[in-house]
Amino acid sequence: MVEKILAWYAHHRGAGHVQRAALIGAHLRSPATLFTSRRVESCPGFQTAVLPMDDDVPGHEWQETELRDAPLHYAPFGVRGLRERVSTITGWIACNQPALMLIDVSVEIARLARLTGTPSVIVRQHGNRFDHAHLDAYQLASGLLAPWPASLEDPATPQWIANKTVYAGGMSRYDDVSMPDRKVARTRLDLPDGPCVTVLSGAGGAGVPHAVTEAAQACPDWQWLVVGKKGPASGSRNLRVEGWVRDTLDHIRAADVVVASAGDNTVMEVAAAQRPLICIPEEMPFDEQVRKARCLCRIGAAKVLFDWPAPSEWKRLLIEASRPGAPPALTALAPGNGATKAACYVESLLESYAT
Numbered sequence: 348m349v350e351k352i353l354a355w356y357a358h359h360r361g362a363g364h365v366q367r368a369a370l371i372g373a374h375l376r377s378p379a380t381l382f383t384s385r386r387v388e389s390c391p392g393f394q395t396a397v398l399p400m401d402d403d404v405p406g407h408e409w410q411e412t413e414l415r416d417a418p419l420h421y422a423p424f425g426v427r428g429l430r431e432r433v434s435t436i437t438g439w440i441a442c443n444q445p446a447l448m449l450i451d452v453s454v455e456i457a458r459l460a461r462l463t464g465t466p467s468v469i470v471r472q473h474g475n476r477f478d479h480a481h482l483d484a485y486q487l488a489s490g491l492l493a494p495w496p497a498s499l500e501d502p503a504t505p506q507w508i509a510n511k512t513v514y515a516g517g518m519s520r521y522d523d524v525s526m527p528d529r530k531v532a533r534t535r536l537d538l539p540d541g542p543c544v545t546v547l548s549g550a551g552g553a554g555v556p557h558a559v560t561e562a563a564q565a566c567p568d569w570q571w572l573v574v575g576k577k578g579p580a581s582g583s584r585n586l587r588v589e590g591w592v593r594d595t596l597d598h599i600r601a602a603d604v605v606v607a608s609a610g611d612n613t614v615m616e617v618a619a620a621q622r623p624l625i626c627i628p629e630e631m632p633f634d635e636q637v638r639k640a641r642c643l644c645r646i647g648a649a650k651v652l653f654d655w656p657a658p659s660e661w662k663r664l665l666i667e668a669s670r671p672g673a674p675p676a677l678t679a680l681a682p683g684n685g686a687t688k689a690a691c692y693v694e695s696l697l698e699s700y701a702t
Contacts, residue, residue, distance in 0.1 A: 350444070351377040351701040352446060353380070353445060353446070353693065354380055354445040355380065355382065355451070356448065357382070357451050358385075358451065359383055359385035361549060361610070364452065364470075365381075366612055367518065367612070368381055370685075371690050371693070372390060374687050378394075379393050380396055380439065382398055382439075383397070384398045384399065384400050384401070398431075399428040399432055399435075401432055402428070417479065417480065418480050419455055420454050436456070436459060437459065446700045446701040447489075447697050448460040448468075449468045449470065450468070451470035452469065452472060467489055468489060468491065468693065469484060469485065469492070470494065471508075472611070473609075473635050473642065474632070474633035474635035474637075476633050477504075491508065491512040493512050493514045494518055496514050496516045496682075498680075499680065500514075513689075513692045515685045516681070516684065517680040518685030518686040518689065519619045521596055521619040524596065526600060532597040532601040536598065538601060541570060542569050542665070543570040544569050544571055544603065544605070546573045546575075547599075547605060547608075548574065548575025548576065548607075548608070549575065555573050556655050557579040560583055561658040562656070564583050565658035565659060566662050566665065569662075572587050572589060572602070574590075576591045599616065603665070603669040605624050607627075609628040609635075609640040610629075614649075615680060617677070618681035619681040619683070623649075623669055624649040624650070625649065625651075626640050626650065627640075627652050627654075637653070643677075646676045648676040648677040648680060649677060650668050652664075
């Protein structure tokens with residue numbers, strides 16, 4: 348019998364892929380090794396194998412269009428880091444003989460797993476991922492895992508992909524956390540009385556636009572909190588720029604409205620915290636956030652805007668979004684057992700291939 352060892356690849360762009368590994372890994376019973384180029388301080392349930400970066404192309408800025416409609420997305424010639432990471436992964440597979448590899452996300456790693464005779468599960472993302480490379484990877488995979496419920500599936504998804512997908516439901520680091528009362532959260536943040544809006548920016552996006560300063564000035568009765576690595580300098584008495592905050596739960600729970608992109612972890616954290624969401628998707632490859640925002644709008648989970656509004660529009664938008672509270676369609680996205688359900692699915696596949 349093949350030992351039930353799991354290999355897990357997590358992409359390094361943004362914090363979401365490694366965070367999802369930590370959420371699911373906490374519920375895994377089988378030994379697992381996480382491969383990533385992202386710095387990982389702690390990831391319960393995993394041993395960690397650090398991969399070199401794959402973008403050290405001397406004198407050449409890679410363009411995604413160079414492999415458009417090709418069977419690969421990113422495979423530039425002569426990149427030492429790219430060759431080393433492939434060597435690291437295949438060498439580890441040869442030595443450890445994993446029963447399964449979970450890939451979050453990379454069509455190249457999906458092909459690599461198949462070439463080593465390793466069954467794989469691909470974590471799906473929203474967006475127009477129906478190009479040659481994605482479709483081939485989905486066909487080669489033994490299973491597909493969606494970290495969202497079936498209600499959030501894109502209507503454009505081919506039926507065979509949906510049939511192959513296990514919908515685990517949304518998951519976030521706040522699934523098993525006791526939610527602080529709004530008043531308690533506001534006291535801990537030393538916020539004044541009155542309505543509050545929190546603007547969130549994830550690690551992988553473009554950040555909060557500087558126009559948030561004008562928005563805050565146009566809504567003097569609202570306290571504005573800006574959380575994220577990239578944001579404006581505070582230019583208004585009712586605007587507080589927090590910078591990067593490791594734990595944003597108080598900032599979300601203190602808000603009457605949250606303004607954020609359509610990033611997966613961000614949306615699910617707001618859903619778990621049960622706060623109303625104004626979603627402004629960012630430009631990402633494959634129209635990932637735009638397509639996801641349309642799905643959120645379709646099911647009534649969020650107020651969706653595709654451009655940053657003019658300052659004069661914000662007061663109306665905030666009042667409308669904060670009444671009557673978080674939509675049931677939003678809170679239903681994060682039932683609290685998504686990571687557990689995903690882990691059970693992975694364990695069942697491990698069991699079937701470790702024979």
